[in-house]
Amino acid sequence: MEFLGLFNYWVVIVLMMIGFYIVICSNNLIKKLIGLTIFQTSVFIMYISMGKITGGTAPVLADGITLYSNPLTHVLILTAIVVGIATTALGLAIVVRIHESYGTVEEDDIHAKDKQA
């Protein structure tokens, strides 16, 4: 898989920038959160790509296998995913409350209502 070279990292950056674009540009708070999730997942993909060794196998020790991919990056990302969903849920909870107070989840409508008040 030599030809892959830095390809994975470039794709990670593309995905990260797509997520970033959604966060900046989308007016809808829920879509912003989904953009953040894409951003987050791109970081996961980067870590896991770094840990992969060509010809290696999953880090569960077994006889006759000498080359394992990096277990440390797996641990970091494994916990990050579950923490990620917990924080996303918190974000969605805030969105629900915003919707109850303002009647909308569109950013510019919220700003307009803030100015009126």
Place this chain on the structure above:
Amino acid sequence: MESFVHVVIILMLVTTAIAIVRVKDLFAVTMLAGIYGLLSASFFVLMDAHDVAFTEAAVGAGISTLLVLTTLSMTGRFEKASVKPQADYRPVLALVLVTVTGALLIYGTQDMPGFGTADAPVQTHVVPRYLNDSATEIGIPNVVASILASYRGYDTFGEVVVIFTAGIGVLAMVMSNATKMPVVQTALMSDHVVLRIVSKMLIPLIMLFALYVQFHGEYGPGGGFQAGVIFASAFILYAMLFGLTAARNVVNHTLVQLLSALGVLLYGSVGVVAMINGGNFLDYNFLSDDPVAGQMLGILLVELGVGITVASVMIIIFFTFTARSQKEGEAD
């Protein structure tokens, strides 16, 4: 062949992400995000990260999709089409910013070691020690589990506390008055015979599988985080089919709240017991006369604590959201 699959999955990921940018229907966006999660899980399998793939499949494609859908049922399905002309400059500016940032980052990758190289810095520092010594020090084959629960037990403890805190945060923000729970009988999914029968057959198997993932995590891919999410999904499936009221009869809400704290307490207590026995916090060697047996016991208990907290926090979050959306539905 492997590189071919690799490239195809990556291209599908990028395509899905671009589709998410373009689509205005938030229901479709949520489904695409679920597909994105499933694709990244497949990619993690390809990268030998089975534990991570497990988690991502359960979280990214499962629970997060459900939570967003529940939120959508309260906030509306469609993104507002931008009508104001002065809003038009934003996409262009954002695109410029994103392109510049991306170009700088790609320039930065020039210093990165190539993909899959065995002598990259990330592979040569602490990891060889884990791979070489964990079999004798910890005595379990899954190195991910031994790092997660033992070598880096502190980190994991912190993360469990974060999850617990997020559960409290969601409760504090959107908990509706539990005593005045509305008995809403909106079109229940249990009216669909196929869904009802298939799910009733699946729910016990899902729970059994979760227990397997929990207690077999030391020997194969799995552990508390994955098991907790899978276990919670069984209850969530039940709540979706038979309604929240029926699900509340099965799982007592106060009990689940207590359990979410109990998991953290169990994790912390294992650490304190190690201290009382003369070791450091979370040093499982001191849990038993035989260090390896102590490690096994410590990891088992700690993973159990993680599993209990994760499962109950996920159940709490989903039930709280659903209760809120039903209350809103009644108010409309």
